[in-house]
Amino acid sequence: MIRIDGVLVSPGEGGVYGERMLGGYRVWDPYRSKLAALYQKSGGPEITPGMTVLYLGAANGTTVSHVADYAGTVYAVEYAPRPMQDLLEVARRRKNVVPILGDATAPAGYAPVVETVDLLYQDVAQPDQAGILLKNAVFLKTGGTAVLMLKTRSVDIRRDPSDIHAETVEMLVAGGFDVIDSCWLEPYHRDHAALVCTRTPPPAP
Amino acid sequence: MQRYWFGDVDDRGQCIPAPADTASLASRIASLATDMHTFVPLSVDTAIACGIANDREEYLRRLRNVCIARAEAEIALYYSQSDMELLQMVRMLDEMDTVVNLLTERATEWYIVRNPGFSRKYRAISAKKMVGIIKRDRSVSLSRIAQEIDRVSAARTALMRDVSARAEQIAPNSSALVGGLVAARLIAKAGGLGALARLPASTVQVIGAQNALFSHLRTRSPPPKHGIIFQHRRVHNAPKQRRGRVARVLAGKLVIAARLDYFRKEAVPAFIASAQERIDRAGEEP
Numbered sequence: 001m002i003r004i005d006g007v008l009v010s011p012g013e014g015g016v017y018g019e020r021m022l023g024g025y026r027v028w029d030p031y032r033s034k035l036a037a038l039y040q041k042s043g044g045p046e047i048t049p050g051m052t053v054l055y056l057g058a059a060n061g062t063t064v065s066h067v068a069d070y071a072g073t074v075y076a077v078e079y080a081p082r083p084m085q086d087l088l089e090v091a092r093r094r095k096n097v098v099p100i101l102g103d104a105t106a107p108a109g110y111a112p113v114v115e116t117v118d119l120l121y122q123d124v125a126q127p128d129q130a131g132i133l134l135k136n137a138v139f140l141k142t143g144g145t146a147v148l149m150l151k152t153r154s155v156d157i158r159r160d161p162s163d164i165h166a167e168t169v170e171m172l173v174a175g176g177f178d179v180i181d182s183c184w185l186e187p188y189h190r191d192h193a194a195l196v197c198t199r200t201p202p203p204a205p
Numbered sequence: 206m207q208r209y210w211f212g213d214v215d216d217r218g219q220c221i222p223a224p225a226d227t228a229s230l231a232s233r234i235a236s237l238a239t240d241m242h243t244f245v246p247l248s249v250d251t252a253i254a255c256g257i258a259n260d261r262e263e264y265l266r267r268l269r270n271v272c273i274a275r276a277e278a279e280i281a282l283y284y285s286q287s288d289m290e291l292l293q294m295v296r297m298l299d300e301m302d303t304v305v306n307l308l309t310e311r312a313t314e315w316y317i318v319r320n321p322g323f324s325r326k327y328r329a330i331s332a333k334k335m336v337g338i339i340k341r342d343r344s345v346s347l348s349r350i351a352q353e354i355d356r357v358s359a360a361r362t363a364l365m366r367d368v369s370a371r372a373e374q375i376a377p378n379s380s381a382l383v384g385g386l387v388a389a390r391l392i393a394k395a396g397g398l399g400a401l402a403r404l405p406a407s408t409v410q411v412i413g414a415q416n417a418l419f420s421h422l423r424t425r426s427p428p429p430k431h432g433i434i435f436q437h438r439r440v441h442n443a444p445k446q447r448r449g450r451v452a453r454v455l456a457g458k459l460v461i462a463a464r465l466d467y468f469r470k471e472a473v474p475a476f477i478a479s480a481q482e483r484i485d486r487a488g489e490e491p
Contacts, residue, residue, distance in 0.1 A: 073265060081283040088276055091269065098269050101276040108239040112210045113268060116246045139246050 001039055001046060001070070008036050012069035016090060017062050026069065030188045033063040034123055034149045037188035038196075042181060045119060045145045045196060047071050054117040054139050056104040056132065057124035059083045061090035061097075067121070068094045075114050077102050107136050116141045123149040127156070130171035133197075137175070140199060146177065148195040149185075161191045169195065176200050208237045209247045210271060211257040220255035227267075231275040287375045288398045294368050295393035301361040306332070308354050312339050315347055333358070377472035378462035382455070382480060383437040390433050391459070402460070402467035409463075410434065410456035434459070443488045454487040 002009050002025060009025035020027040030037040038044040047053070047070035058064045058076035060083045068074045068090075076091070077100045078084050084101050091099040102110040104124050120140045122133050133148050140146060150168055152161035169179050172195065181196040206215045210230060212222040223233055249264050258264035283289070309332050316339045317323055330338070336358075339351040369385030376398060379388040394412045395401035401409070411418050413432030421428045431452035435441055443451045458480040465473050 081280045084276055084280055088273060088280075091273060095269070096265070098265070098272050099276055100272055101279050108241050108244075111239040111241065111244055112208060112234055112237045112247070113272060114246065115249055135241070138241065138244065 001044075008039050010066040010069035012065070013093060016065045016093075017060070026066065028066045033066065034185055034189055034192060034194065035063050035067065035121070035147070037185040037192075038147070038149075038183070038194040040188070041185065041194075042183045044181075044194070045147065047119065051118040052115060053119045053121060054114060054136065056120075056122040056136060058087050058099070059123075061087040061099075063123070064097060065090050065094060068097050071119070072096060073098065075100060075110075075117065077104055077110060079103050104132050104136065107138070111138075114139050116144075118144045120144065120146040121149075122147070123151075125151055125154040127154060129155060130168045130175070133172065133177075134175040137177075137199065142199060144199065146197045146199070148172070148197065150193040150195055152191045152193065161193070165193050172197055207245050207247070208239065209252070210234050210237075210268070211252050212255050214251060214255070218251075220251065222255050222257065225257065227270050227274050230271045231278065234271070234275055286397070286399075288392055291368065291371050291375065291389055292393050292397065294364065294371065295389050298361065298364050298368055301357060301364065305354060305358055305361060308350070308357075309336060312336070312347065312350055312354065316342055319344060319347070376463065376466040378465045378477060379459060381472065381477045382459055382462050382484070383434060387433060387437050390436070391463075394433060398463065398467050402463040404460060404463075406453075406457040406460045409460050410452050439484060439488060447488060447490075450490075451484065451488045455484050458484060 002011065004022050004025060007022060008028045008030070009022055010028050011025055014021050014026050016026070019029065028036040030040040035044065047067060049070070049072050051071045052073045053067055053071045053075065055064055055067060055074055055076045058078040061076065064074060064076045064087065073096050075098045076087060078087050079102065081101070084099070087099050091097040098113070100110045100113065104122070105126065105128070117139050118141055120133070120136060122129065122136070124132060126132060129148060129150055133146060137146065148168070150165060152159075152164040155164045155168075165182070169182065172179055176199060177197040178200050179195050179197050181194075183194055185192040185194060206213055210223075210233060212220050214220045223230060249261055252258065252264055253260065258267055313335055319342060325335070336351050336354050340348050340355070342348050342351070365386065368389045372385035372389035372392065373380040376388050376392065379391070382388075383391075391409065391412060392398050392401050395404055404412075411429045411432045412434075414429035415432075417426075417429035420426050430449040431440055434452055434455055437455065440448055440452050440455060461476070462480065465476060
């Protein structure tokens with residue numbers, strides 16, 4: 001990840017959403033993007049040009065555009081037609097983004113177009129976020145990394161975020177993931193946690 | 206056999222390519238019913254061996270074109286639903302109401318400062334009349350603002366007629382029961398005619414009274430009798446102790462009407478007549 005004087009940036013064509021430029025690089029604002037907040041807080045996985053990424057919950061393509069600056073190929077899945085219009089505009093200008101109008105809770109809808117990926121990134125406002133990650137784990141290469149941006153308020157508004165966090169970690173571990181890093185995204189995003197996971201290789205037969 | 210966007214690959218790795226033009230590939234993706242239990246993710250090498258592209262770069266270019274074409278088609282289809290524009294029209298109408306009221310209030314306050322002897326008391330000055338008075342003020346900016354308010358009000362009235370007419374067109378049964386405007390508001394609040402048609406009558410009865418409903422659920426304050434449908438004359442003209450019953454019967458008939466509108470897509474005069482009669486009776490029974 002490239003930093004200029006401690007400011008996270010990404011290389012690529014600017015002007016996507018009015019982001020600031022710094023020495024020819026696009027400033028990646030942790031207050032706008034949860035992934036940038038993760039990099040600011042605790043590092044997060046490096047994204048390299050050789051990597052393919054499956055991005056669930058692409059929304060308007062703000063974070064997607066930064067990920068695409070670093071990654072080789074980004075498969076960006078979004079469910080709602082309105083933000084998809086913006087995402088399509090991003091995909092028209094960035095040749096390594098494959099926009100998919102699909103439902104992350106039903107991967108069968110986009111399974112025929114997505115290859116296996118090195119990084120599975122999920123940022124969806126749904127109750128069953130761990131379940132969605134597990135359903136999509138089929139696309140993750142062995143040794144790949146999954147990043148879950150846990151929106152605890154979408155899981156249950158009435159429960160304590162840290163309980164939801166613990167429960168989610170438990171579900172991921174039961175589903176065969178190792179949670180190698182987890183951090184809250186305060187002060188950039190409230191009640192959001194980032195869970196960085198790798199998949200435990202299946203036991204040798 | 207695994208079915209991918211570019212073709213089918215059987216168990217021995219043999220590939221049967223699909224017709225390779227963008228449009229048919231896009232519609233192919235929608236037709237593939239993937240079973241996730243037996244699914245194996247595609248590899249670009251297989252796709253290249255299948256002849257869809259010569260290298261990874263070309264593969265991605267073709268896939269991108271297909272995916273963009275498919276997304277564009279689905280977005281167009283989504284927006285072409287008959288009620289999508291109505292939704293925006295109703296929201297715009299409500300927004301304009303708010304804006305006109307705010308501007309009128311502020312302009313009135315300003316006018317009172319410029320004319321200290323002025324009072325609205327005992328003169329029955331409606332908001333519209335008030336704007337007329339402000340228009341004649343000697344301050345050029347203030348009178349121009351009043352003219353602007355007038356113009357926005359006129360646009361609002363025109364939009365209201367449009368909304369009514371559009372609702373009568375796409376929801377003839379519901380509009381016959383409560384009028385185009387109330388029908389349109391209900392559709393907008395539900396999030397579309399399809400969504401309204403799937404709601405239970407008890408929900409339709411209190412749509413638009415969310416605050417009262419949740420305060421009732423939280424604190425056991427009395428439940429709301431009506432939401433948006435209060436705007437219909439048969440509910441607000443009914444005597445107070447009978448309003449709840451009228452609202453309940455009306456909501457019951459309304460969901461039937463919405464289902465007719467959504468699934469049959471035409472006016473059903475026999476239903477409308479019997480429903481009108483039933484709702485009228487609810488307002489008259491002792």
